[in-house]
Amino acid sequence: MSLDGYVALPDDTPGPLFDWYDAGEVEVRTARDDLTFHLTPESAAHWAAWTGSLGAIVVGRRLFDLTDGWQGRHPLGVPVVVVTHRPPQGWAHAGPSTEFRDDVVAGLARAQELAGAAVVGVAAGTIASQCLDLGLLDEVAVDLVPxxxxxGRPYFTGIAHGPALLGEPTTTVHGDRVTHLVFPVRR
Amino acid sequence: MSLDGYVALPDDTPGPLFDWYDAGEVEVRTARDDLTFHLTPESAAHWAAWTGSLGAIVVGRRLFDLTDGWQGRHPLGVPVVVVTHRPPQGWAHAGPSTEFRDDVVAGLARAQELAGAAVVGVAAGTIASQCLDLGLLDEVAVDLVPxxxxxGRPYFTGIAHGPALLGEPTTTVHGDRVTHLVFPVRR
Incomplete structure (x- = not known):
């Protein structure tokens, strides 16, 4: 997220927001051969801890469409639950790692089943904001880019029951072209 | 600034954004008897260093109107240059500590004259964004509230020549209900 709260330029390109993906000397491989990051040691350690905690991901339809559902194989190597009222028919990459649910509560519940005791991640901004607004999140993680x-396209959108109070950041990690922040949600 | 980039609610009230002004045990007096902060030791040290570096402040007309020009006496005890095309006529608190200029470049120049070797601060968001957009800032300071x-009202607005690249934060101080961040501007 940019300092002014955007996760993409108005044309949906990331501009300089992903510069930190390639700003360091530590090679970070993903579940996809076509995607490898190069992070600073600090960013790489944060990335390993954060992604290692995840057991499943819930995404919105927009991110699914933008990525073509990662062709059925998410870079983090975890199952994906897509929240959409119109599941794609005859999607070329349909398989057991991608499921569809028609509302966010059902999507989260299914993801938690898949994750077991591990953490469920939610992305991108629209669905994460919806979950925050509904009180369904434990933490908000922001990779803040200077x-x-x-x-552009805001990270947080459609917060109808705000302000949503968070706690002091439990994580503050400085990489290169990014500061990783994690805030607990206050209930 | 809230995590989603706002400095006030839609009705111009601060909501929880100023909670950190009274979240600690260190009494921080200002140039005004009617305004005393209570900050954590970390926030108080940051506040002392930051405000101690300032020699003058440039503000926009909106902040001037919202505060009635601090009745001619800014809490930080420094002179104020107001950028406005319509200087107030017969303002009750007119005096040597408040000057008016009709454009931002002239306002900054006059403030730097008044500040000497000290730092010129610029507030609030509209005029600060204008200065950032024009390449006139050395640093961007954000008190980030969880x-x-x-x-609401965004901090950054009217950035016509963006993206504006900043450097890694040179200051990261955790208070209570705030994280103080200072970013250098990249040229």
Whole structure:
């Protein structure tokens, strides 16, 4: 997220927001051969801890469409539950690692079943904001990039029951072109 | 600033954004008897260093109107240059500590004259964003509050020449209900 709260430029490109993916000397492999990060040691350690905690991911339809559902294989190597009222028909990459649910509560419940005792991640902003608004999140993680975009697609959107109070950050890790922050949600 | 980039609620009230002003045990007096903060030791040390570096402040007309120009006496005890095309006529608190200029470049120049070797601060968001957009800032300071407001008045606005690249934060100080961040501007 940019300092002014955007996760993409108005044309949906990331601009400089992903520069930190390739700003360090530590090679970080993913479940996909076509995607390898190069992070600073601090970012790499944070990334390993964060992604290692995840057991499943819930995503919105928009991110699913933008990524073509990662062709059925998410970079983090965990199952994906897509929240959508219109599951794709005859999707070329349909398989056991991608499921569809028609509302966010059902999507989260299914993801938690798949994750077991591990953490369920929620992305991107629209569905994460919806979950925050409904009181369904334990933490909000932000990779804060030192840039002011001026316009774009906001991370947080559609918060109807705000303000949503968070606690002091439990994680503050400085990488290169990013500060990783994790905030607990206050109930 | 809230995590989603706002400095006030839609009705211009701060909501929980100023909770950190009274979240600690260290009494921090200002140039005004009617305004005393109570900060954590970490926030108080940051506040002392930051405010101690300032020699003058440039503000926009909106902040001037909202505060009635601090009745001619800014809490930080420094002179104020107000950028406005319509200086107030017969303002009750007119005096040597408040000057008016009709554009931001002239306002900054006058403030730097007044500040000498000290730092010139710029507030609030609209004029600070204008200065950032024009390449006139050395640093961007953000007091980041762990709350998602969902709507309100954005800190950064009217960035026409963005993205504006900043450097890694040179200051990261955790208070209570706030994280103080200072980013250098990249040229």
């Amino acid at each position: 840039v002011v975009l001026g316009a | 709350v998602v407001l969902g709507a």
